[in-house]
Amino acid sequence: MSVEALKLDNVKKNFAGTEIIRGLNLSVAQDERHAVIGPNGAGKSTAYNLITGRYQVSSGKVFLKGEDITNLQPYEVKRKGLSRSFQITNIFPKMSVFENVRCSLLWAMGYKYSFWHMVGNQSKLNNDAEEIIEELNLKDRRNTLAGVLSYAEQRALEIGITIAGGSEVILLDEPTAGMSVSETEYIVGLIRKVTEGKTLLVVEHDMGVVFDLADRISVLVYGEIIATGTPTEVKENQAVQEAYLGAAMEEH
Amino acid sequence: MAPPTFGIEFITQKEVYFLIAFWVLLSTFCMYLFTQTPVGKMANAVRDNPERAEFVGYSQRWVRYVSFCAAGFFAGVAGALFAINYEILTEQNLNLNMSFQVLLATYIGGVGFFLGPIFGAILFTLLQTVIGLQTDLWALYTGLVFIFMVMFLPAGLTGLFAMHMIPIQLGRVGMLIKPYSKIFLPGLAFVIGIIALIELINHVRHHGEEQFMTLFWVEFDTTSFVPWVLFALMTIVGFYISRIFAKEVAEAWGEATFVEGERR
């Protein structure tokens, strides 16, 4: 078997003495679409924050394509090819949609801290930005300030910023939270399209979306993974039924 | 003494003026170019949302560092021109007061907009020279304007214009015209009233021997109670009416900038 795209090895995290992540083991294969489900407060977002360097782990290791990325800075993690979205929309509100996307492309396209390129003249950069905006279905909002977009549009832009630059591993945190049925469909379609050929890890509460998107599912309860497997395996798992899915499935 | 450049010695006011004008324009142009570079764009992004900037691959510290270096470069140009113009440099040119003035001009004009500091510097110099000729209290007024800006318009004057891009983009500027025109007169009365009171007090305290003073092109008797009552009334009434209308402005603003389905 080839090396895993993402691997967590016994990762732990304490906040003020309370263990929130209690020995997390997770491995996501190359090109797999992997969903993480679990009740509120289970530690899903915290796990993302540990992987992407927003928080420092208390112990344990995180590997990206076999390389140790434990406790790197968020920008270093991104440069190594892992990009994430946020549960609470985290865009550049006072910049236009176009600028949001273009800024997200800059590092990946090798501009670094350049002060000798004029971004306006970089045709590949600008074309790529336009293409992403078209994929997001935000073409007529191109020059709108991101802070003024509707919630669903902001969520789409959130994904756009995440996938811009072509990171190989994409982490999405509740991309469809708070959306209507039709908006959810639009976002799921978008996720499918833009994560084609990439490794996807997605946290999601909507079981419809999870079973629709995921090749494999991990169930995170109270800081630990209690089960991992294909959607069918997870659905039939007794422990999952008791801890989480039973209640979650009834809602639907 | 350095040899003349192209036969110009930069001694006359005119020569110095054109030398400075040239460098100011050139520097402004270069600064504009800087904003159009990758690191310039990311400086915007870092200001807007430093955390997300890190998640698109940029260290906010480095972006700030590069911006700081660029700022230092242009400050160096300004310093050189200052020396040529005034032919003297003392501790005063480096003290807190100087730094504060530059900061003040920037704030009044508007941080976060290319034209903001330019606009601020022009306005600040005008305040200093024009108002400075009219009253001894120009520093007080600049300070008051600064406090007002920080409290109510943290984005500065240019920010005030830029703020209106939102209702414009939403096609709802029309909703603001009525409340704005309503608050204009009482607001103006309040400002004139309070300035008049301040000037009156200043006059009595420092030029008490002169009975008459001129304010806003009107001469009046400072020993009579009429101007005092009149200006106090203007201030109080203007303040109360403005406050009532300010609510309407705030409501209209909320409506004009409301975005469907927005959740925070």
Ligand SMILES: Nc1ncnc2c1ncn2[C@@H]1O[C@H](COP(=O)(O)OP(=O)(O)OP(=O)(O)O)[C@@H](O)[C@H]1O
């Ligand atoms: N910075 C922090 N300091 C202290 N406690 C924290 C911090 N961040 C998260 N927690 C705690 O960690 C627990 C897990 O939070 P987390 O946001 O990871 O949950 P989640 O699984 O993403 O839940 P949800 O489905 O509601 O998004 C919660 O009890 C939360 O209060």
Ligand SMILES: [Mg+2]
């Ligand atoms: Mg969460």
